[in-house]
Amino acid sequence: MQTALRLVAVLALAALLAVPLFPQIVYPVFVMQTLCFMLFACAFNLLLGHTGILSFGHAAFLGSGAYITGYCAKFLALPAELSILAGTLTGAALGAVFGALAIRRSGIYLAMITLAMSQLVYFFYLQAPFTGAEDGMQQIPRGTLFGLLDLHNDVTLYYVVFATIAGGLWVVWRTVNSPFGAVLRAIREHEPRAISLGYPVARYKVVVFTLSAGLSGLAGSMKAIIFQLAALNDVHWHTSGDVVLMTLLGGMNTVFGPAAGALLVSALTRYLDPFGAWVTVVIGVVFMACVLVFREGIVGKLQHVLRRRPREKRQAVDREGMVRTSE
């Protein structure tokens, strides 16, 4: 059963690696953009799915990654790797601040606080002199990576983006499957119990916020390099909403489900583009259908179906009374 999923993953990987060879079939820039959203959604889900925190301000991290990378590359003429690093670190720093301020509350209040803070960030980029306001920051130079890889070459750019996003996704996977990730699950499942086991929950939340925001910043940085543009779209609250949607569609109880959600939303947006405003409606309908048909998301449902058989057998054994004492 797991092999089926693995096979799909391997095929998807092969297809992704082949993308620059067949630009006439699928537009590489579209794939790269989708990859960025995949990382964005999976990073966001570190909070929502794996810690149980709903942030509604993640666009601030994505957008800051894009703007700061753009600023460094365009105005400071820094090499690509340093610009990307600066964008990522800005995202992380901002995440630490958001986290420290927001985690005093929970649930919908926490979401409102993150939304409010991300709106402040939005207005900062709207007003700041270097961002080009509504026009966005244009003509960001791609430069060269480590003085070796010329990112103006589309094929090189593609593989660099692919490797970077893969690295980011690996960090997400590692985090979920780490001792730290285990504590996050405990916090999600029963916060007071996690505290009573001695875990300083607030500190864990700030760390995971920082991590999630840093990876979101990385996604934004790569996006700025790909499009050579950082725009208000990336910091707009719509984007904060989109990432929630992608995550729920893909499945928040999985590590890479949100990536599938990102792919779906990205593809719908692109291929339904000729229908104009109807895109929103279609995505809305798809979303409702998904929520109604499989609440655990596409990938969540898939995993569930693939695993159901063995569990049912096991449950039959487990459903006996309690007392089986050691006497």
Added chain:
Amino acid sequence: MSEPILEASNLSKNFNGFHAVNNVSLRIEQGTIHALIGANGAGKTTCFNLLSKFLAPSSGRIRLKGRDITRFRPDRVARLGLVRSFQLSAVFASLTALENVGLALQRRRGESFDFWRSTRKLDDNRARAEELLDAVGLADDHHTLAAELPYGRKRALELATTLGKDPEVMLLDEPTAGMATEDVGHITRLIREVARGRTVVMVEHNLGVVSELCDRITVLARGEILVEGDYDTVARDERVIESYIGGGGHA
């Protein structure tokens, strides 16, 4: 008399003017099992919340092992060796029994903030986790999700998890509530076993369990201490009899 391991002096908590706990002083001696009893709403759970620092007291002081913990955060109190359970069973529902106990075994250094390490780092704890589960009678449930366990087993799992912290002081809030009679016997035996070498404070409505387990009993009524003493003293006290009968006979 030696210094008590846990001591509360003149502890009070009021919720917007309502005195849930009023001027309560407790001395919990090391190595004893101490019961906190009283009708519903008497303030027992609030007392636990204060002692474990899940709530900040309105006034009064708390000392643990000679140390003033009145201003400590609850996670720090837990790390000092006082671990509480909850009135409604508190398990990590979508994790397996092994994972539940494993969370109590993760060490602070190198095993908790490390997001760059593999969970394989935790395999060393596994044998201990299995041992704890076996000890509470969950030998066949290592890989069962906590959510799928029947209520009695959930409580047993909770106890195993608490024991994972190897606490010096355990606060157990109604460990047998809502259980079938045979499960009550099971849990009672378990508590007696694990209480060896530890100090236990428990809220318990089942007076049979109390008489069987507890060295000392404090009776709370309307947030205040009514009587304190061993079982016979308390059981003979007229105010206790009156308050239990007057309070709807809930024991």
